[in-house]
Amino acid sequence: MSPNYTSPISPKAFFVTILFFLCSLSLIAQxxxxxxxxxxxxxxxxxxxxxxxxxxxxxxxxxxxxxxxxxxxxxxxxxxxxxxxxxxxxxxxxxxxxxxxxxxxxxxNKTSTQLQEVTVTGRQSINEKPVAIGKIAINPLDLPQSTTIIGAEVLEKQQVQTLGEVLQQVNGVYQMGNTGGTQEEIAGRGFAFGSSNTFKNGSRFNNGIMPEMSSLERVEVLKGSNAILFGNVAAGGVLNLVTKKPKFEHGGEISMRAGSYDYYKPTVDVYGSINNSDQFAYRLNTTYLNAGSFRDQVKAERFYINPSVLFKASAKTEILLEGDYMHDTRTPDYGVGAINYAITNLPRSTYLGVSFAKNEVEQRSAMATITHRLNDNFEIRSTNSFQNYNVALLTTSRPTNFVIDAEGRSNGDLKRGLQRSASDEKYYLTQLDFIGKLTTGSVKHTLLVGGDADKYDTEAPVFNAIAAYDVINIYNLNADNQRKDIPDFTTKPYNTKTVSNRFGLYAQDLISVSEKLKVLAGLRYSAIDTEGESTVTDPSTKKEVLGTSNSNDYAFSPRAGVVFQPTQNMSLFVSYANSFTPNTGTDVNLKPLDPSITDQYEVGLKNELLNGLLSANLTAYQIKNSNFAQRALFLADGVTANTNNNIKELAGEVTSQGIELDLMSKPIQGWSLIGGYSYNDTRYTKSNTYAKNERLRYNPSHTANASVFYAFQKAELSGLNLGATAFYVGDRLAGRNRTDANPTYKLIALPNYMMFDAHVGYAYQRVSLRLKMTNLLNKLSYNAHDDNSINPIAPRQFVTTIAYKL
Structure with a gap:
């Protein structure tokens, strides 16, 4: 893709297309x-x-x-x-x-005889609705694992624009960074969520770009170890984005969202049966975004469309076809930088990049899910998907190369370099699950047996960076003194290619020993084969040549848990599971490094209070990677010091401990609540590289949230609702952990902060209007990546959405 990208569709053409589509649908529906x-x-x-x-x-x-x-x-x-x-x-x-x-x-309207403490509602609580990412519908009270679902009502009321805003309602899972302003880095319980931990409709989803939120029906979080279901996923949990599905009744919504800094986003969502058929239903979500930013020169443009079709082939068989396309271009922004591991004192709006910087992503996916019920107790589900993720980046290097005098001071002069990169990733998945319920004597079983195979095929040209492009002074920016030309980049002689094939077999059984005692047990076998090609330097000739690598990893991932339910509205559980992480590099004998195994223990209490109107769950956990990979101190002879970072040993240990409290209510006399608290402590508890008991970066020790909404009950104020949300992030660390090899590294303490948002909504018949003001107190803090990408959080802003229900 060319960095000189122009939008694939103009706003005018977009609206003409949508109007034509809506007119066509209205003809079909008549x-x-x-x-x-x-x-x-x-x-x-x-x-x-x-x-x-x-x-x-x-x-x-x-x-x-x-x-x-x-x-x-x-x-x-x-x-x-x-x-x-x-x-x-x-x-x-x-x-x-x-x-x-x-x-x-x-x-x-309510009858005059209705009891004041009774609210009629059909909504399910977090302890009543199973998560689809679990592959099998297990009642959360029967599951020895912590789960959270943020549904469509919350997404709509809070007018969420990013995944990070959604996760403010999820305790223990959080945004840990903001890579170049183009990606939200997510983590849970001290461990980063890469693309292996992020799913869309149950299929792995590349999270290198901010996902589109307007198409989502809900966001599911399955905390803790999930290796039995998905193989090599990080220990903190998995995240699943569930898009809106086809419906046989006709309906939908047209909306327009506008906000601070020239934020404009029209959205269309339509659904219904095709020609009033009882067999075919469709849904189409599409949106266009054009937005500026509180950061100078930073902007974004996006086109997204998500069509889906449901075909009821018979009374027992359903076929769901889903497509997903996004074209996103935005300005990469590495923030305000840090000098000697101290965040620079710059206005929140200051942009240190070049005017032509651009990050362009094109993401396509297609998915087919076939579900066949054998009878009332057994079904087979087949999932097949394909995803293509293509990215092109042209921007300055991260702001690290400040001019420092002999006394370690800087006047703000920054030597800017340029970097260019591109990548084309193809991902294939096929998965087959057998789900059933049976009884042996007095014992009930809920079975899941399945297998999956997937493949990542990635190719990327390697460009030589331009180390010295120009010099600017960050405290006295002058556009006239900055270069604006785009130089030519040379490429290395070989592209980087990686092909990763994964295969897994798994079986799990939820055994209901009695109404009060349940046992969950399962096992997965995983195999991963990775082959790579890249440019390396021949040490004898000093020339760049093609280097190859190959690794094969195998692992068994067990899972076991016990649930005790003293009442129908309470369950206590304890569980154990492990997960594995493939490692790069070699051991001291130059053989591929074995995967690291992470053990996780979890204990929790789930409660349905006030006759099911309030869910209150408390979880405590310990996660330990006792064979963490780190650079080996010595070579195979045990005497020669090792200076090669690719030669490693499984000698480290990382331990994460924490507690989480989750609160969520159903509507009670117009009031609704989401809240909670999490504490996490993740440290190097054993290492030959890092200081013992030093904290890992980016993970907040404390987070807390509370969202309260009230819908007026009196007829004269019908349709009006008010809300307030609060979100607290405790102390975090950025920078770099000091090592013996790099004793000058330092950690950067990021300031904790509390943000308050205010919400107002009004609905009349099919029209609704929502207003939101974020960061009311205009608090300043930062998201960070290493010691160089220090991005300020957004200041006080507003957003408003007007919508019409079709």
Whole structure:
């Protein structure tokens, strides 16, 4: 891809395309249909309301969005009745015209006799809704593992724009960095989440770019070790982005979001049956983003589309086809830099890069999921997916090369270099799961047996960096004194190529010994074969030649847990699992290094309080990598000091310990709550390289969050809701951990901070308006990567969204 990228579609062409598509859908839907939405007095969707079409003797139940649909109705006048326990029945006359779809909405009010402490709701709590990323629907109270789901209602109310904003509601999983302003680096329980830990609809997802949030139905987090399900994933947990799925009732939403710094984002989401079929349903999400930034010269542009089709091939077989395409271009930004491991004192808006810097990503994926029910107790699910991730980067090097005088001081002169890179990654996955329930005597079993195979094929040209491009003074930036030309980059003689093939077999059984005692046990076998080609320097000729590498890793990953439920609303659990991480480099005998094994122990308490209106979960854990790879001190003879960082030994140990408290409520008299707290301590507990008991970087010791929303119950304020959120991040470290080889390295203490956001929303029939003000107190802190990419968090900003339900 050329760095001189232009948008693949203009805003005008985008809207023309969408309008044409919507007109086409309306023609498809016109076949004597009646549909509508039922909302409560607080403006929220009323799920599970009974809707009766009296004269036609037809009935329907509203879904979680409050929508209902009647198809193939003869033209005429009908009586439409909506009823729900605790609410006044609503009755309306509607006229259904030939060849048209009639829309009729309802607003239901509480009856005067309703008990004040009772709220009718169809929403599930975090202890009632299984996570899809778990591959099998296990009730969270039966699962010896901590889980969190952030659903569509929260995503909509809080107008989330980035994944980092979502994770402010998830304790123990957090944004640990911000690489060049183009990627949110995620971590959990002290361990980084790479692409191996990030999933979209159950398939690994390259998180090298910020994911699109407008298409998401929910975000799932399965904390702790998940190696039995996915092989080599980091110990802290996995993250799954679940996109919105096709529906057979017609509906959707058109919205426009605008905010500070020229932020504009129109979005369209439409769904329904194809030609009123009971077999084919579709959904299409698409959005366009054009935004500036509080950072000078930094901007972003994105086009995204997510089509999907559901085909009910028979009463027992469903086929779901999903596509995903994103073209994202934005300015890479490595922040304000640090001089001698001290963050520079620059205005939050100061940009130190070049005007032509650009990071351009094109990401495509296709996925097919086939589910076949053998009978009421057994089903087979096949998942196949393909993803292509293509990135091109042209920017300055990170701001590290400051001019330092003999006394270690700097006047702010920065020698800027240029870097260019590109990569093309193809990822293939096939997965087959057998899921079943059976009984042996008095013991019940919930089985998962499956296998998966995937392949990463990555190729990247290697460009020679330009070390000396120009010199700027960060305290006295003058655009006229900065170079603006784009020099030619030379490439090395060989591209970097890596092919990684992975294969796994796994089996798991949830054994219900009794209603109160359950045991979860399972085992996975994984095999990974990695072959690589890259440019290396021949030590004898000093010429660059093609170097090759090959490694084969094998591992067994067990899992075991016990759950005790003294009551139906409480469960206590204890579990053990391990995971593995393949290592690069060789041992002192120049043989491929074995993988590192990480053991994890977890104990927890899950509670459903106030008759299920409030979920309160407490978890404690210890994660220990007792054969952490680090540079070997000596070569094979045990005498010669080793200076090669690729020659390693499994002699280190990293230990992570922590606790997490998760709180989430259902709506209670208009009030809803999400909150919690996490504590984590991750250290090098044994090392020949790092100081013993030194903390690992980026991981906050403490995080806490609270979100409170109130929807007004009185008729005169119906549809109005207010909210406030608070998010606290404790002390963190950036910089570099000191080693014997690099005694001048230092750690940088990042300031802790508390952010407050305010929310206002109003809904009237099908129109809604939401306003949000973020970082009300304008707090300043930083996300960091190493000692050089120090990115300020955003200042006080506003965002507003106006939406229309179709």
């Amino acid at each position: 076949n004597n249909a009646l549909r509508g939405r039922v909302t409560s007095a607080d403006g929220e969707p009323a799920a599970y309301v009974s809707v009766l079409l009296k004269e036609a003797n037809k009935s329907a139940i509203t879904n979680e969005e409050g929508a209902f649909t009647f198809k193939n109705i003869p033209a005429g006048t009908y009586t439409l009745i909506a009823t729900c326990i605790g609410y006044e029945a609503q009755e309306k006359l509607v006229n259904v015209n030939a060849g048209q779809t009639t829309i009729q909405d309802f607003l239901v």
